[in-house]
Amino acid sequence: MQVFKAFIKISRQSIGIILTYTIIFIVFLEMMSRFNSTATASEFTESSINIAVIDNDNSSLSNNLLKYIDSKHNIIDIDTDIDDIRDAMYRRSVDYVLIIPENFYENIIAGNNISLESYKLPDSVAAEFVELQLNNFISVYTAYIDMLDNSDLAYEKTANVLKAEAEVSVSGSTSSDEISIPHYFYMFLTYILLSVIVMCITPILITMNTEEIKIRTLCSSLSSVKRNIFIAISTFSLGLIIFLLFTVFSLIRFSSDMFSTVGMLRILNCFIYMIVCLGISFSAGVFLKNRNTVSMLANVIGLGSSFLTGVFVDRSLLAPSVLAVGKFLPCYWYINVENELLRFGNHNTRTIIYGYGMQILFAIVLFALGIVFSKSKKSE
Amino acid sequence: MFFHVFKYGLKINFRVKEIVFWAFIFPIILGTCFYAAFSSISTSTESFNTINVAIVLENSDSDIYFKEIADSLSDDENDLPLLNPTYCSSIEAGQLLEKEEVTGIITLSGGIPSLMISGDGINESILKEILNKYLQSVSMLSDIDVNDTASLSKVLSAINNDISYIKELKLTDGNTDVFTNYYYSLIAMCCLMCFSGTMGSMSIKANLSSVGIRKNLSTTRKSVIILGTFMSSYIIQAIASIILIIYLNYVLKVNLGGSLPLITLTALVGSFAGVSTGTFIGALPKLSESLKIALNIIVSLFSCFLSGLMIGDIKYIIQDNLPLLDLLNPAAAISNALYSLNIYDTYNKFIQSISVLTIYSIVLIFTSYLMTRRETYASL
Amino acid sequence: MSESIIKIEKLVKRYKELIALDHLSLDVTEGEIFGLLGPNGSGKTTTINCILSLLTFDKGSIKVFGKEMKPDSYDIKQKIGVVTQNVAVYNELTVYENIDYFCGLYVKDKSLRKKYVDEAIEFVDLRQFTKFYPKKLSGGLLRRLNIACGIAHKPTLIFMDEPTVAVDPQSRNKILENILELNRNGATIIYTSHYMEEVEQICTQISIMDKGKMIATGTKNELLKMIKNSETITIEILNINEETLSNLKNLPHVYDVKYNNNQLKLYYSGGKHNLVRVLDYFKKENIDIGRVYSELPTLNDVFLEITGKELRD
Incomplete structure (x- = not known):
């Protein structure tokens, strides 16, 4: 009982840390929900983007081109100064800038070599599609002009042709927008949970393991086994409390998504990961001596593994060699489960079970490490 | 006297584990993680x-x-x-x-x-x-x-027309890789995480440390001691950020864009901001030493989070929705400065960011000075 | 005529409702080893901090070397050395570096400073430990380092605030010897402690404080003369009857007799041959006695009599 009380007292000192990380987390969450439409929207959906057009040609072609663009996207006015363009693009107020040079139409008809000019952001898939649409429009439109010699009719026919779209059905998954926020919540939670648990619980364990206190407790009437059991219970309780805080928050915030099979599996995933974090915390408590070292460790493991396993940067963008290293981090298996849950209905149950299993394995190894070293230190 | 205080300030700082880790080692580790995570992007997306x-x-x-x-x-x-x-x-x-x-x-x-x-x-x-x-x-x-x-x-x-009518214009001479933003935030973090400033200013105040009492009673002017301590912290911070830049540029061969001398200048001003922040935190009354160290970590991690250290896109969301925050956040100022060196031809944005940093630093230093120059207290 | 090196008049310091120093007056003459004695919380450290201009005070005046002490009184500061209650050294610097650092805040000249530092190390006998870090030093050695840092620049007025707390006997003796040597070399020492034996041992002038007030001040003998008791004789005796007790009470200079647990205690006020007299008495009466010893009063007794409390907690 006393052991537990001591735990609580020491953990009060960590309130600041818990609060801070929680605030970072909540800020992140709010950002992601506002940001959702642009970043997390599936690259597949043809959303309309912001385009700025600088028309130096003012021909029937350019006007019709503008009309076509306007029908599919938002046309934004910007200044033509290069720095302003850069500014607008990097602030994402404009995703694509098109410049129609003088005499463009004339040259096209004459068959001369002339191009439209564009500015686009690197790696922008949306820009690629816009250009596809523009190229399509121009080739079809110029063909019709050639045949009909009437710009209005040509536009009408072009627009009609370009309306033809294949029917697409997506199997299995629900609309990606709805599930992405809880998904990102639980992804980011790996970093937060690890940081909070390690930074709060490890210092307590370090203090408990300090020689003087250990000796004092050993001399007391509490047997060593009982002491360890109390410590285990207290550690677990604290971890559980932290876990519950975040879980309850997610249940309230994403109620519709979380009260479902997917939601429950997510929570289970998170619970297992929490145990892993406790394992890390436990081992660290045995090996480390200084409270300040704990924050160093927490941030190196937390940030490092988050980058290498696909928390902050999408998994699909990481090199295979990086992922091979990542497999040795428990976070990797957590993310595996999370990604699989995204495709629920079409998912691979084995992957999920495997993910759980690997994490549990990590937890066992970590606890074992801690126990073995704790014993060997005792005998010194 | 100044040189004496300065010389010993350096010695002391280099022997504190936390300072060496957070200033020198952690940024290198994180930078390497970034490199591992990002380096393969170009190959995996373009193939x-x-x-x-x-x-x-x-x-x-x-x-x-x-x-x-x-x-x-x-x-x-x-x-x-x-x-x-x-x-x-x-x-x-x-x-x-x-x-x-x-x-x-x-x-x-x-x-x-x-x-x-x-x-x-x-x-x-x-x-x-x-x-x-x-x-x-x-x-x-x-x-x-x-x-x-x-x-x-x-x-x-x-x-059958496969012609592209669109020619892409180069938006900028700089490196358009989106992931350079992460490196900018990393440099910002390296500049801003300043324990030496905190410890330094704590050691000057008589009501915060016994060593401070000795300093108060010595025949060396308080202002000389404050300046000497500050400079020793600043040198450490500046060296750490320059080492990081050298590591990123020459070892990892990351293209930071912009001219290296100006990047270095940004780091030097950024370090100045960092030491001011650290000194300010150290001079605050009524907080324990470990809490101040935690505050150091929290402040720099959080402000770097807001400038895109973990999720790169946060930066843009803040710029769109809370521009004032972006203006006042020193981490954002550093990363904006580096970014504008990369992308823009003119130096307006760069000068603006540097100015913000300078003003921020001066305000904090002045406040810290007011808090540490006091020699007679109401209670110790 | 020795100058007054420190002169405090009617000093008052309040922390909100608590009165830390209550119209305290103090006079320290040059060349003294001045002891400030009192239980924890009596205001010793507060007094010192006020003298050093580290603390503000509400009323009264303090003059050091005849002048008022201010933060920019560098001429006075040059002559003052402080050994603080909490060990004030850098854990990141070695013994040598610590002394060099703090000495360097007073002494600009490098070669002179080196000389001073070496002398300070010799003085506290830390020659073998110059390359050690404070974490590796025992309590006693740490205190010696603390002293070295405080006196390296050869001050003439030294404040020592509880320098022997948690110190092993060997180091303690060394420290006390050091203090006497410093005094012989011309320094005035202000020594605060709640260890009465040390104060009795080395201090030339003693002030006893309690609850922010000066209770008594003077040399050891002067203080002892303030109380009634001048000698206590304890005799082991198996049986004693009422008649013997009342006879004993009538012995010259006896003002109190107590008998408890086979121990007879006789309290004397004045008189020179009390022990001889009482032994004579028992011999004459043919009463068997066991061990006999005589004690002189201590400052603790002075304190006890004046305040009704013990000096030691």
Whole structure:
């Protein structure tokens, strides 16, 4: 009982840390929900983007081109100064800038070599599609002009042709927008949970393991086994409390998504990961001596593994060699489960079970490490 | 006197574990993680692979046209065919899709293809575009009189037209890789995490440390002691950030964009901001030493989070929604400065960011000075 | 005529409602080893901090070397050395570096400073430990380092605030010897402690404080003369009857007799041959006695009599 009380007292000192990380987390969450439409929207959906057009040609072609663009996207006015363009693009107020040079139409008809000019952001898939649409429009439109010699009719026919779209059905998954926020919540939670648990619980364990206190407790009437059991219970309780805080928050915030099979599996995933974090915390408590070292460790493991396993940067963008290293981090298996849950209905149950299993394995190894070293230190 | 205080300040700082770790080691570790995570991006996104697709024919005459197109797209006499089709039944196709052996299923019905996919990546989008193009071609062809050979040839050339009418202009001479932003935030973090400033200012105040009492009673002017301590912290911070830049630029060969001398200048001003922050935190009354160290970590991690250290896009959200925060955040100022060196030709934005940092530093230093110069207290 | 090196008049310091120093007056003459004695919380450290101009005070005046002490009184500061209650050294610097650092805040000249530092190390006998870090030093050695840092620049007025707390006997003796040597070399020492024996041992002038007030001040003998008791004789005796007790009470200079647990205690006020007299008495009466010993009063007794409390907690 006393052991537990001591735990609580020491953990009060960590309130600041818990609060801070929680605030970072909540800020992140709010950002992601506002940001959702642009970043997390599936690259597949043809959303309309912001385009700025600088028309130096003012021909029937350019006007019709503008009309076509306007029908599919938002046309934004910007200044033509290069720095302003850069500014607008990097602030994402404009995703694509098109410049129609003088005499463009004339040259096209004459068959001369002339191009439209564009500015686009690197790696922008949306820009690629816009250009596809523009190229399509121009080739079809110029063909019709050639045949009909009437710009209005040509536009009408072009627009009609370009309306033809294949029917697409997506199997299995629900609309990606709805599930992405809880998904990102639980992804980011790996970093937060690890940081909070390690930074709060490890210092307590370090203090408990300090020689003087250990000796004092050993001399007391509490047997060593009982002491360890109390410590285990207290550690677990604290971890559980932290876990519950975040879980309850997610249940309230994403109620519709979380009260479902997917939601429950997510929570289970998170619970297992929490145990892993406790394992890390436990081992660290045995090996480390200084409270300040704990924050160093927490941030190196937390940030490092988050980058290498696909928390902050999408998994699909990481090199295979990086992922091979990542497999040795428990976070990797957590993310595996999370990604699989995204495709629920079409998912691979084995992957999920495997993910759980690997994490549990990590937890066992970590606890074992801690126990073995704790014993060997005792005998010194 | 100044040099004496300065020299010993350096010695003391270099012997404190926390200072050496957070200033020198942690940024290098994180930078290496970034490098590992990002370096493969260009290779994995730009490489193009043939798309596997299942095609379910209706087994009627109307299949022919589409099949011809499909065959031409899978012609492997070219280096890399666009498609790798598997002709099978609907059920088999469904299984292939579930096992993720094909990206999508094209089903023909009355000669009209429709698409079924299970994900939302680039490949799925390409498949859709292929089908769209096919349907648009069909629409164009069905509109003209079969006997009108002139029109027919124009339409056919329009359909087969692979010309891109758009030429991309270079938006900037700098490095347009989106991930450089992470490195900028990392440099910002390196500049801002300043324990030496905190410890230094704590050691000057008599009501915060016994060593401070000695300093108060010495014949060296308080202002000299404050300056000497500050400079020793600043040198450490500046060296740490320069080492990071050298490591990123020459060892990891990350292209930071912009001129190296100006980047270094940014780091020096950034370090100045960092030491001011650290000194300010150290001079605050009523907080314990470990809490101040925690505050150091929290402040720099959080402000770097807001400038995009973990999730790069946060920076843009803040710029759009809370521009004032972006203006006042020192981490954002540092990363904006580096960013503008990369992207812009003119130095307006750069000077603006540097000015913000300088003003921020001066305000904090002045406040710290007011808090530490006091020599007689109401209570110790 | 020796100058007054420190002169405090009617000093008052309040922390909100608590009165830490209550119209305290103090006079320290040059060349003294001045002891400030009192239980924990009596205001010793507060007094010192006020003298050093580290603490503000509400009323009264303090003059050091005849002048008022201010933060920029560098001429006075040059002559003052402080050995603080909490060890004030850098854990990140070695013994040598610590002394050099703090000495360097007073002495600009490098060669002179080196000489001073070496002398300070010799003085506290830390020659073998110059390359050690504070974490590796025992309590006693740490205190010696603390002293070295405070006196390296050869001050003439030294404040030592509880320098022997948690110190092993060997180091303690060394420290006390050091203080006497410093005094012989011309330094005035202000020594605060709640260890009465040390104060009695080395201090030339003693002030006893309690609850922010000066209770008594003077040399050791002067203080002892303030109380009634001048000698206590304890005799082991198995049986004693009422008659013997009342006879004993009537012995000259006896003002109190107590008998408890076979121990007879006789309290004397004045008189020179009390022990001889009482032994004579028992011999004459043919009463068997066991061990006999005589004690002189201590400052603790002075404190006890004046305040009704013990000096030691």
